[in-house]
Every structure is written in C-alpha cells, then in structure tokens.
Amino acid sequence: xxxxxxxxxxxxxxxxxxxxxxxxxxxxxxxxxxxxxxxxxxxxxxxxxxxxxxxxxxxxxxxxxxxxxxxxxxxxxxxxxxxxxxxxxxxxxxxxxxxxxxxxxxxxxxxxxxxxxxxxxxxxxxxxxxxxxxxxxxxxxxxxxxxxxxxxxxxxxxxxxxxxxxxxxxxxxxxxxxxxxxxxxxxxxxxxxxxxxxxxxxxxxxxxxxxxxxxxxxxxxxxxxxxxxxxxxxxxxxxxxxxxxxxxxxxxxxxxxxxxxxxxxxxxxxxxxxxxxxxxxxxxxxxxxxxxxxxxxxxxxxxxxxxxxxxxxxxxxxxxxxxxxxxxxxxxxxxxxxxxxxxxxxxxxxxxxxxxxxxxxxxxxxxxxxxxxxxxxxxxxxxxxxxxxxxxxxxxxxxxxxxxxxxxxxxxxxxxxxxxxxxxxxxxxxxxxxxxxxxxxxxxxxxxxxxxxxxxxxxxxxxxxxxxxxxxxxxxxxxxxxxxxxxxxxxxxxxxxxxxxxxxxxxxxxxxxxxxxxxxxxxxxxxxxxxxxxxxxxxxxxxxxxxxxxxxxxxxxxxxxxxxxxxxxxxxxxxxxxxxxxxxxxxxxx
Amino acid sequence: xxxxxxxxxxxxxxxxxxxxxxxxxxxxxxxxxxxxxxxxxxxxxxxxxxxxxxxxxxxxxxxxxxxxxxxxxxxxxxxxxxxxxxxxxxxxxxxxxxxxxxxxxxxxxxxxxxxxxxxxxxxxxxxxxxxxxxxxxxxxxxxxxxxxxxxxxxxxxxxxxxxxxxxxxxxxxxxxxxxxxxxxxxxxxxxxxxxxxxxxxxxxxxxxxxxxxxxxxxxxxxxxxxxxxxxxxxxxxxxxxxxxxxxxxxxxxxxxxxxxxxxxxxxxxxxxxxxxxxxxxxxxxxxxxxxxxxxxxxxxxxxxxxxxxxxxxxxxxxxxxxxxxxxxxxxxxxxxxxxxxxxxx
Numbered sequence: 001x002x003x004x005x006x007x008x009x010x011x012x013x014x015x016x017x018x019x020x021x022x023x024x025x026x027x028x029x030x031x032x033x034x035x036x037x038x039x040x041x042x043x044x045x046x047x048x049x050x051x052x053x054x055x056x057x058x059x060x061x062x063x064x065x066x067x068x069x070x071x072x073x074x075x076x077x078x079x080x081x082x083x084x085x086x087x088x089x090x091x092x093x094x095x096x097x098x099x100x101x102x103x104x105x106x107x108x109x110x111x112x113x114x115x116x117x118x119x120x121x122x123x124x125x126x127x128x129x130x131x132x133x134x135x136x137x138x139x140x141x142x143x144x145x146x147x148x149x150x151x152x153x154x155x156x157x158x159x160x161x162x163x164x165x166x167x168x169x170x171x172x173x174x175x176x177x178x179x180x181x182x183x184x185x186x187x188x189x190x191x192x193x194x195x196x197x198x199x200x201x202x203x204x205x206x207x208x209x210x211x212x213x214x215x216x217x218x219x220x221x222x223x224x225x226x227x228x229x230x231x232x233x234x235x236x237x238x239x240x241x242x243x244x245x246x247x248x249x250x251x252x253x254x255x256x257x258x259x260x261x262x263x264x265x266x267x268x269x270x271x272x273x274x275x276x277x278x279x280x281x282x283x284x285x286x287x288x289x290x291x292x293x294x295x296x297x298x299x300x301x302x303x304x305x306x307x308x309x310x311x312x313x314x315x316x317x318x319x320x321x322x323x324x325x326x327x328x329x330x331x332x333x334x335x336x337x338x339x340x341x342x343x344x345x346x347x348x349x350x351x352x353x354x355x356x357x358x359x360x361x362x363x364x365x366x367x368x369x370x371x372x373x374x375x376x377x378x379x380x381x382x383x384x385x386x387x388x389x390x391x392x393x394x395x396x397x398x399x400x401x402x403x404x405x406x407x408x409x410x411x412x413x414x415x416x417x418x419x420x421x422x423x424x425x426x427x428x429x430x431x432x433x434x435x436x437x438x439x440x441x442x443x444x445x446x447x448x449x450x451x452x453x454x455x456x457x458x459x460x461x462x463x464x465x466x467x468x469x470x471x472x473x474x475x476x477x478x479x480x481x482x483x484x485x486x487x488x489x490x491x492x493x494x495x496x497x498x499x500x501x502x503x504x505x506x507x508x509x510x511x512x513x514x515x516x517x518x519x520x521x522x523x524x525x526x527x528x529x530x531x532x533x534x535x536x537x538x539x540x541x542x543x544x545x546x547x548x549x550x551x552x553x554x555x556x557x558x559x560x561x562x563x564x565x566x567x568x569x570x571x572x573x574x575x576x577x578x579x580x581x582x583x584x585x586x587x588x589x590x
Numbered sequence: 591x592x593x594x595x596x597x598x599x600x601x602x603x604x605x606x607x608x609x610x611x612x613x614x615x616x617x618x619x620x621x622x623x624x625x626x627x628x629x630x631x632x633x634x635x636x637x638x639x640x641x642x643x644x645x646x647x648x649x650x651x652x653x654x655x656x657x658x659x660x661x662x663x664x665x666x667x668x669x670x671x672x673x674x675x676x677x678x679x680x681x682x683x684x685x686x687x688x689x690x691x692x693x694x695x696x697x698x699x700x701x702x703x704x705x706x707x708x709x710x711x712x713x714x715x716x717x718x719x720x721x722x723x724x725x726x727x728x729x730x731x732x733x734x735x736x737x738x739x740x741x742x743x744x745x746x747x748x749x750x751x752x753x754x755x756x757x758x759x760x761x762x763x764x765x766x767x768x769x770x771x772x773x774x775x776x777x778x779x780x781x782x783x784x785x786x787x788x789x790x791x792x793x794x795x796x797x798x799x800x801x802x803x804x805x806x807x808x809x810x811x812x813x814x815x816x817x818x819x820x821x822x823x824x825x826x827x828x829x830x831x832x833x834x835x836x837x838x839x840x841x842x843x844x845x846x847x848x849x850x851x852x853x854x855x856x857x858x859x860x861x862x863x864x865x866x867x868x869x870x871x872x873x874x875x876x877x878x879x880x881x882x883x884x885x886x887x888x889x890x891x892x893x894x895x896x897x898x899x900x901x902x903x904x905x906x907x908x909x910x911x912x913x914x915x916x917x918x919x920x921x922x923x924x925x926x927x928x929x930x931x932x933x934x935x
Contacts, residue, residue, distance in 0.1 A: 056741050103918055108925040110627075110740050114877055118917040121870065125910040242748050249745060286759055293752030300746050301734045 009171055016163040020156030030155040034227055036260075036267045037162035041220035043247040043259035044169050045213030050245065051254030052177065053209045054189035055105065056113040058241045059120030063214040065127055065236030066093045067221025072139040072231045073132065082145050082226050086219075093218025094211055101210035105203050120238045128233040138232030145226050158227055165223060166260065169216055172453045173256050176212070179452030179461055180445045185209055187428050187439050194426040196410040197388060198419075198504060199443035208449050217244075250299060252306030261308055269295065329444050329467050332417055332505045334537035335401075337367035341539050342387070342508055347396035349382055356382040358563040359396075364508065369530055369540045371554035371571070373547075375583055378560040380543045381423050384510050387541075388420050389413045401507065415443055419501030420510040423543075425493035427500075429486025433477060436485045436496055438468035440503030471499040474532075476525055491517035495526070508539045515549045527553050551575070559583070597782050599899045605788045605857065607895025608795035611888045612850040613872030614879070615802065616843035621881050622819035623832075623839040625740050626732055629747040632869030633754035634720055634847025636862055639855035640758070641716035641848075642709075643767035650703045652761035653719050654696040657726075661692035664726035671733060688726065695719055709770050717848045724844030725837035732840075733833055751866065758862035766859035769852070791853045798849065799888060806884075815839060871898065874917045880924060 020030050042060050050056045070089040074080040080088075100119050107115045128136050145152040145161065152158050176182045184205050188195035192202055225231050234240075243266060251262025273288035281287055303310055335341060342364040349357040357379045364370045372380050385391040387398055389410040398406045405413050419440065427436045441464045447457030472478045475495040480488060485496060494514050501509050515523050523546070530540055530553050544550040550557070550571075557574040559567040561583040567574050574580055613631055620628040637653050644651035665688035672680060699715060731750050735743055773786025806812040817825040818835040826832055847865070854860060854868065875894045879887030897916060902909040 056744075103922055106925055107921050110881075111877070111921045111925050113741065113744065114627075114873075115918060115921045117870075118874070118914045118921070122911045122914040125908070125914070129907040129911070239752075242745070246745060249742075286756060289756035290753045290760070293749040293754075293756065296749035296752070297731045297746050300738070300742055300749070304735070304738055304742055 009167060012167055013164065016167065017160055020159045025156070027155055030159050032267065032271060034155060034159055034162050036264050037159070037166045038220045038223050038227070039244065039247060039263040039267055040166050040260045041169050041223070042217045042244045043251065043263045044166070044173055044256060045216035046244055046248035047251075047254060047256055047259045048173050048176070048185075049209055049213040050248055051252075051258075052182075052189065053185050053206060055206060055210065056245070057104075057116040057210075057213070058113060058238055058245060059100075059116035059123070060213070060217045060244045061236045061238070061240035062120045062123035063093050063097060063217035064221040064224065064240070064244075065123060065231075065233070066096050066214075067218030068225040068231045068236070069127060069133050069139070069221075070218075071222045072142050072225045075143050076139050076141055077132070082143060082222075086222055089222045090215055090218050093221070094215050097211045097214030097218075098207070101207045101214070105206035105210055116241075117238055120241050124233060124237040127236060134232070136233065138230060140230035142225050142229050142231065144229065162223055162227070165219060169219075170256055170260075175455050176449060176452045177256075179457045180442060180447050180464065181205065181208065181449045181452050183431075183435055183439055184442060186431055187436075190428045190430075191426040193390060193410075194422065194428075194500075195439070197390070197414055197422075198440050198500070199411045199414040200439075201411060212449065246296060250306055252308030255306070255308040258306055258308035261311075262306070265307065328470075329441070329463050329505070332507060334507050335366040337365075337537060339366045341366045341368075341401060342541070343397075343399040344383070344387065345397040345399070347383065347386055347398060348394045349379075349386055349391065350394050355563050357386065360560065360563070360565050361396075362558045362565065362568060364539050364541055366507070366539055367534055367537045368556065369534055369542060369554050371550040371557045372541060372543045372560065373545075373550060373557055374560035374566075377562070378583075379563040380560055381512060382563075383560070384420065384512055384541075384543065387413075387510060388418065414504060417505070417507040418510065419504040419506035419508070421494065421497035421501050421512055421514055423512040425490065425497055427485045427493055427496055429484065431485055432482050433485050433488065433496055434465060434468050434472065434481040437472055437499045437503055438464050440471070440500035441467050441505075444503075444505060468499070468503055471502045472496075474502065474529060475499045476522075489517070491519065491522060494518065495522070498526070498529070502533075506538060508541065509533070510541045512543045513545060514542070515544055515546045523549055594781050595903070597780055599903055600896060601782060601784065601788065603896030603899035604892060605791050605895070606898060607875075607892035608792050609850045609854050609857075609868065610872040610875050610895055611795055611891035612798060612846045612853075613869055614875040614887045614891045615799070615884060616846040617869075617873055617876040618879060618881055618884060618887050619815075619819075620839050620843045621876070623815055624728070624732060624736070624743075624836045626743045626747055627740070627873070628840075628843055629744070629751040629866075629869065630727065630754050631843060631847050631872070632863075632865030632867070633751060633758060634723070634844050634865065635851035635854065635868050636758050636762075636860055636865035637720055637723075637754075638716055638848035638851025639769060639860035639864075640762045640767055640851075640862070641719055642712045642769045642852055642855055643860075644762075645699075645703055645712040645715060646706070646709075646770060648704050648706050650700055651716070651719065653716075654699045656757060656761070657692045657719055657723060658696050660723055660726045660730070661688040664688045664729045667730045667733070671729075687722070691722060695722070709772055713772070713852050716852060717845060720848040721841055721845045724840035724842070727844075728837050728840040733836065736833065736836070755863055755866060758865075762862050764862065766861040766864070767855065768859050769855035771856035787856050791857070794849065794853055798846070799884075802884070811838065871895075871913060874913065877917055877924075878920050 019025060042064055046057065046060055067089045070092040071082060071085040074085040074088060075082055104112060104115050127133055133139065152161065184195060184200040188200055188202050188205060196202055247262035247266045248259050250265055251258030270288055270292055273291050277287040277291060278284045340363060344363065345361050347357055347360045360383060372383065374380055382391065386393055389405065389408050393406050396406070397404060400413065400418065401416055405416065445460050445464050447460050451457045469478065469481060472481055475498050477492060477495055477499065480492065485493070488496065494517060498511065498514055515526060518526060527549065533540060542550060542554060554571055556569065557571055558565060559574060559580050566579045566583060567577045613635060616631055617628055620626055641651040641653045665684055668684045668688065695718060699719065702715065727750060731746055732743065735746055771787035772790040775786040776783055778784065806816055814830045815835055815838060817830055818832050822832055851860065851865060871894055872891065875891035876887055878890035894913065898909060898913050901912040905912070
C-alpha cells in the first residue's frame with residue numbers, strides 16, 4: 001500500500017474508534033450506521049463481483065444468511081463463543097459459495113443473474129423450513145460479542161467492530177484489485193478472449209472473486225446476528241439481495257467507496273421514509289416501499305452510472321507509485337535458430353457448410369518471420385485462432401515446440417510461450433496502458449488472491465510492472481503508460497497489444513494486422529522491432545495487408561485463399577506467383 | 591402413490607401450469623421486445639384477482655384510482671419525452687389514452703361496482719382496468735431507459751415491482767382474497783373430481799394461446815413485434831417504432847397477467863404479494879424456454895406446474911426450494927450450449 005493510503009486508513013481507523021464516544025453521534029445514528037456498515041460489507045463484495053467482475057448477483061443476501069445462521073446455530077445450540085463461531089461461519093459461507101459458484105460462474109449472459117435469483121430464493125426457503133434453524137421464527141437469544149469479560153452490548157462499542165471490518169474490507173479489496181488477480185478480473189469482464197490468451201483461468205478467477213464476495217457477505221451476516229441478537233429468514237430473501245445490489249449500483253458499481261455511499265444512501269432513505277411517510281399520509285402503513293421503488297426507478301433514469309461518478313468525477317486509472325528498480329524476470333530459453341517451432345498439418349475448420357480453413361499446412365522455424373497473407377475471408381484469422389486454441393480444429397494437427405497443441409486451451413498454449421495480438425484491438429479501455437500490458441505477464445507471476453489481499457505480492461508485482469514498462473519502451477509508448485488505454489489512437493492500441501504479447505516472454509508471437517492504422521514512421525519502427533525479435537531468436541507469424549510492410553520483414557510468405565493454401569515461399573517468388581496474382585486481382589492480371 | 595393421487599397431482603399441476611403459462615408467455619414477449627425482465631408481471635396478477643374481489647363485494651376497486659393516477663404520470667412523462675416532436679395529433683392521442691380513457695373507465699367502474707353485475711362482467715371490467723397500466727408503466731419507467739443494459743432494466747423492473755406491491759398492500763390490506771369461480775359445476779373423470787373452474791382455466795389458457803399465435807402469425811402489429819424481438823435495430827431501420835412496440839408488449843403482458851390473476855383467484859387465495867411468487871415460477875418456465883420460444887415456454891410452464899404439485903405432495907415444506915433449484919441445471923445446460931450455437935451460426 002502506498003504510504004498515503006496507509007495514513008488514510010490509519011486516520012480513518014482512529015476516527016472510527018473515537019467518533020461514537022465524542023458525543024457528536026446520538027445513539028440512534030450509531031445504530032443506523034451499524035446497519036450501514038454491515039450492508040456496506042455486502043455491497044463492497046458486490047462492487048468486486050458485479051461492478052468489476054461483471055457478475056450480477058441478486059443472491060448475496062443468502063450468503064449473509066449462511067453466515068448469520070451458522071453463527072446463530074453454533075452459539076445458541078452449542079453455546080460456542082461468537083469469536084470461535086466466526087471462522088466456522090466464514091467456512092460454511094465459503095464452502096456454500098464454492099459449491100454454488102462452481103455452477104454460477106459458468107452461466108453466460110443474463111442466465112447468470114437469473115441463476116443467482118434462483119438459488120437466492122431456494123436458500124431463503126431452506127432457511128425458513130429447517131426446524132433446527134427455527135423455521136419461520138428463526139433463532140433468538142444469540143449472545144453478544146465479548147472482549148474478555150466485557151460484553152459489547154452498546155451500539156457505539158459495536159460501531160467500532162463493524163466499521164473496522166468495513167475499513168479492512170475496503171483495504172483488502174483495493175489491494176486485490178491492485179494485484180495480478182485483480183488485473184485478471186478487470187480484464188476478463190471486458191475481453192474474455194484476451195484474458196484467456198494470456199493464461200488467465202477465466203472460470204477459476206471468477207470463482208475466486210465469487211467466493212471472496214460471499215465471504216464478505218458471510219462476515220456481514222456474523223456481525224448482523226450478534227448485533228441483532230436474533231435471526232429470522234426475512235432479511236435474507238431475494239428482496240434483500242436486490243437491495244444490496246441496489247446499494248452497489250446507486251453508489252456507482254465498480255467503485256469501492258461507492259458501495260459505502262450507496263449503502264448509506266439506501267439505508268438512510270428507507271429509514272427516513274419509514275419515519276416521514278406515515279406522518280404525511282396520516283395513517284400507519286408500509287408506504288416506504290412504494291416511494292422507495294419509485295425513487296429507485298427515477299434514480300436509474302437520472303444517473304445510470306450511480307452517484308459516485310456524479311459526485312467525484314470519472315474513474316482515474318490507478319497511478320502506480322514510483323518503485324525501486326527490481327530484478328528482471330527470468331527469460332524463457334529460445335530454441336536454436338532454424339529449429340522447428342510450429343508445424344500446422346492439414347488443419348481444417350468448418351462452420352456448418354462453410355469450410356473456413358481447408359487442409360492448410362505450413363511451419364514456422366525458430367528465429368523466423370513468416371507472413372500469412374491472402375484476400376479478405378481467406379481464413380487467416382481463423383487459422384490464428386486455431387493455433388492459439390481460441391477455436392477447435394475439426395481435423396488436422398498442430399505441433400508447437402515438439403508437442404501437439406490441437407485441442408489444448410488457450411491458457412495452456414500461452415503457457416508454452418505463444419503470444420498473440422488481436423485483429424480488433426482487444427484491450428481494456430478503462431485500465432491504464434501499463435496495466436493492460438502487464439496482463440501479458442500474467443503467467444510470469446504466481447501471486448494469488450490471498451497474497452494480493454495481504455499485500456505480500458508487491459515485489460513480484462513490481463517485477464511484472466517493470467517488465468511491462470520495458471516492453472512499452474520497446475514499442476515506443478512509454479510516455480502513454482499511465483493514460484487510460486481507451487484514450488489511445490487505434491494504431492497505438494495495436495502497439496499496446498504487441499507490447500502485451502511480448503510481456504508473455506514468447507518464443508512465437510502471432511500478430512494480426514499489427515501495422516494497420518500505423519503512420520509511416522511507426523511502421524518503420526515496428527519493422528525494426530520485428531527484426532530485433534528475430535535476432536533474439538523469437539519467431540513471428542504475421543497477418544498483414546500492407547504488402548510493402550510484410551515484404552520488407554518476412555523471411556517467408558504463406559498465401560491463403562478461400563481457406564486453402566495456394567502458395568508458399570520467399571517474398572519475391574510469391575509476388576510473381578500467378579495464382580497469388582489471380583487471388584488478389586481476380587484473375588484479370590493473368 | 592396410487593393412480594388417483596397421481597392423476598390428481600397431474601391435474602393440479604396442469605391447472606397451475608396453465609396459469610404460469612400465461613404469465614410466462616408475457617415475460618418472454620416483453621423480454622424479447624424490450625429486454626425488460628418484467629418483474630411487476632406479478633402485480634398485474636394480484637391486481638387482477640383483487641380487483642375482481644372488490645367488484646364482487648360491490649366496492650369501487652382502488653386499482654381504478656391507480657389507473658387514473660398512472661395515466662396522469664404517463665401523460666406527463668410522454669409530454670416531456672416527446673417535447674421536441676409534439677404535434678396536435680400526438681398530444682390528442684396522449685390525452686385520450688392517458689387521461690380520458692382512465693377517467694371513463696373509472697367512471698364506468700364507479701357506476702357499475704355497486705350493481706354487482708356478476709362474475710363475467712367483473713372479470714371484463716377488471717381486465718379493462720389493468721390492461722392500460724401496462725403501456726403507462728412502460729412509458730413512465732422503462733421508455734427513458736430503452737438503451738440501458740439488461741441489468742439496469744432488471745433493477746428498474748424491481749423498483750416498479752416494489753412500488754406496485756407496496757400499493758397493493760395499501761389498497762387491499764394484508765388479507766388474501768378468493769373470488770367466485772367462472773363455472774360452478776364439477777364432474778368426475780377417471781376417478782378424480784374435476785371442477786368447472788379447472789376446465790375454465792385450461793380452456794381460457796388454450797384460447798388465449800391460440801389468439802396469440804394468430805396475432806403474431808397473421809397480423810401486421812404481431813409481425814412488427816416479432817421483428818423488434820429478433821432485431822431491434824433492424825426493426826427501427828425499416829420503420830417500426832420500437833417505443834410503441836414496447837408499449838404494446840407491456841399492454842399484452844398486463845392483459846395476460848390480469849387474466850391469469852382472474853383465473854387463479856377462485857383456485858387459491860391471492861394476497862397482495864402472491865403475484866410475485868406466481869410470476870417467479872412463470873419466470874422459471876420462461877427461462878426453461880430460453881426466454882425466446884413460446885411453445886417451449888408453454889411446455890415448460892406445464893412442467894413447472896406438475897413438478898410443483900408433486901414436490902408439494904412429497905415434501906411440502908421444501909416445495910419452493912425444489913422448484914427454484916430445478917432451474918440451475920437447466921441454466922447451466924443452456925449456458926454450455928450457447929457458445930456452441932454461436933459457433934455454428
């Protein structure tokens with residue numbers, strides 16, 4: 001954590017400890033803020049899960065319930081100390097989330113939020129029907145927290161516990177997002193293909209985030225149970241789940257502090273409506289839900305991105321503090337020049353009746369630049385996707401570094417040293433250029449979620465970011481490193497992709513039209529970079545429409561037309577090949 | 591389990607399933623045309639049953655006043671949203687639909703309610719009061735969000751649901767209502783008693799489904815709605831006003847909701863929040879149908895109804911747990927199939 005953030009956290013912690021005892025906060029407010037804090041924990045998890053990870057969950061309240069009921073049952077039925085029940089409550093919540101999540105994270109599109117509604121409701125009815133959980137009446141007589149002999153019965157004492165938990169959660173989530181796993185989470189939402197191509201285990205990473213968010217909800221449940229002193233199914237239904245989601249969305253999904261703002265706004269609004277409306281209407285009743293729903297709809301119409309961006313402006317890409325130069329990352333050894341590296345044999349790919357790639361075979365040797373050319377629709381990009389594992393071969397064989405990679409996942413192929421760029425620049429617009437490039441080094445680090453949360457990943461993270469910076473310097477984009485990637489010109493985005501691919505420490509780089517959108521000078525620099533890679537022993541397979549560019553750098557060309565290979569050889573020979581001329585000029589030239 | 595119980599459970603399931611089918615068809619229709627998952631569909635169901643109950647008691651149903659209020663809101667929203675393109679004709683239409691029609695319906699209800707005109711008239715009146723609420727809700731709540739994400743629309747739908755459910759509680763109180771059956775005769779077939787109401791439910795559902803099939807297959811408006819559903823941008827380009835398509839789909843949804851509420855009223859006690867649960871089960875069926883296919887949705891609705899009646903026989907406490915858990919494997923199967931589909935297309 002940068003020094004400044006440490007100070008902020010420390011000062012916040014002090015304020016929290018002192019505030020309820022200054023007499024500035026009436027007990028009513030202390031109670032309200034206890035509930036706000038408990039809700040904030042859930043909403044912070046949702047910011048991570050929904051706002052950053054793109055998985056909308058309506059079911060978080062069920063995880064709050066798992067935490068609350070576990071501690072409730074353990075303390076009431078077995079007289080266990082709440083502090084001992086805490087790890088068990090978290091374990092039960094975590095295990096439940098692991099089981100539910102393993103299924104949920106594999107749901108695509110709007111099936112995922114709908115799935116969360118389904119298990120949210122199922123768990124709610126489960127709580128309400130299990131007799132040892134008190135069925136519809138729930139459990140009462142849950143003990144308060146005690147520190148030594150001192151029971152935390154007063155709201156303001158509990159306030160400290162709740163808000164210290166909130167601050168810890170904020171720090172943990174910020175740490176997580178600043179690390180290798182966080183980068184993967186942010187990337188996989190916007191561009192799953194790119195995340196996979198750089199070795200991110202998509203389902204696994206999503207599951208980690210899912211369980212983490214559930215644990216925050218479980219912690220909230222534990223705090224709730226010992227504050228409320230009783231649990232009943234009511235607050236753990238889907239309506240509550242929607243309210244938590246609402247807090248995250250109203251605050252500004254994707255902004256960690258927005259979750260606290262949202263929790264405050266929603267809790268406060270509902271509380272005030274409960275007080276004011278019966279007076280206004282002149283009769284007791286549950287009018288708040290009517291106004292609450294209407295306010296919600298109009299808030300979404302007025303501010304679909306939430307309150308936080310309105311109050312505090314658009315997100316800034318994380319500024320990374322200056323670091324001491326760190327030791328360079330280890331390099332992969334490259335094969336001897338001329339040794340066989342990639343061998344595509346009789347590759348076929350059909351889409352229904354359309355044969356996109358038809359019996360294509362070619363090879364790439366170590367330290368060689370091969371150009372893959374052909375008219376539009378010739379099957380070049382499909383061939384790329386087959387090599388990278390993004391699409392599966394119908395038949396044929398692809399051998400990379402002496403092992404078959406046909407049928408392997410993009411992650412495994414990336415781990416063997418294959419980097420790629422995409423035809424349509426596939427970078428995360430709201431991440432900084434440097435972070436986008438650092439995603440390429442994902443497989444060269446190993447710090448997981450826990451190390452990131454505890455901030456034990458800093459040395460490794462420093463090495464990854466230094467490597468990313470080095471590769472950015474190579475493509476000439478170092479000055480743009482801290483800009484949001486979405487602000488770059490199209491040509492620069494392609495260079496970001498090249499730098500990202502180089503971050504993988506590849507032995508073979510697949511580049512899909514890297515020169516498109518580049519200016520003359522930039523093209524010359526790119527050609528220079530490709531030659532430099534070749535002299536380092538790295539091979540390049542290049543799709544390119546700019547013939548001057550590809551002729552000037554490629555050692556060899558492979559020409560595709562309508563999915564078939566029609567020519568192969570040295571650039572000069574291919575250029576004069578009549579079949580190639582036919583394919584490009586429609587036969588008129590012959 | 592003997593044959594009688596089995597047949598009885600199947601019968602029970604088919605009746606519930608028919609009611610779910612109507613609600614589920616509405617959900618699919620609204621989702622495909624507007625991308626809104628219509629959570630407040632449940633309120634149309636509750637309002638339908640409770641309006642009939644009020645009319646049976648000879649009272650003025652509060653839903654009539656709600657219609658007038660919604661109409662005023664909707665007129666205001668329409669005038670604001672169309673302020674740049676207003677014409678005399680446009681304003682006249684807005685005023686006629688949002689102000690005059692609700693006022694007429696309210697006046698009619700006010701006059702007819704004390705006369706206790708009988709079940710058929712009550713049902714007609716209730717449906718007439720609820721149908722215009724659909725387009726009005728679309729205008730007020732969803733038209734300004736037409737380009738928002740499915741998630742934002744879903745949350746907005748929950749907002750509308752909260753408001754309407756709260757109003758339902760204020761209007762009708764926490765007690766449940768049961769309404770008069772349409773057909774009071776009953777007979778025995780295959781050893782099990784069949785009530786006239788169950789025949790009425792199945793027949794009404796079948797009739798409505800046929801009318802829907804004809805509407806979507808044979809009429810220009812129906813075809814335009816299908817066009818919006820399959821490709822919004824394309825539909826806009828050929829001149830189909832997607833906002834109006836949204837209003838029509840909401841109107842149809844309100845109609846189907848009100849009808850299913852009216853049909854359910856004599857079978858189970860309807861509370862202010864019962865509609866939500868019926869809607870949720872319809873929603874399970876709609877998902878099983880992939881939120882696209884109408885015939886699949888009807889089949890799935892019957893399946894959900896039958897599964898529910900068997901679960902409630904075997905393990906009545908965990909009926910809901912089972913019904914909602916049922917959806918997860920299906921969702922997973924749909925998700926795993928989807929990428930394959932995208933590749934084949």
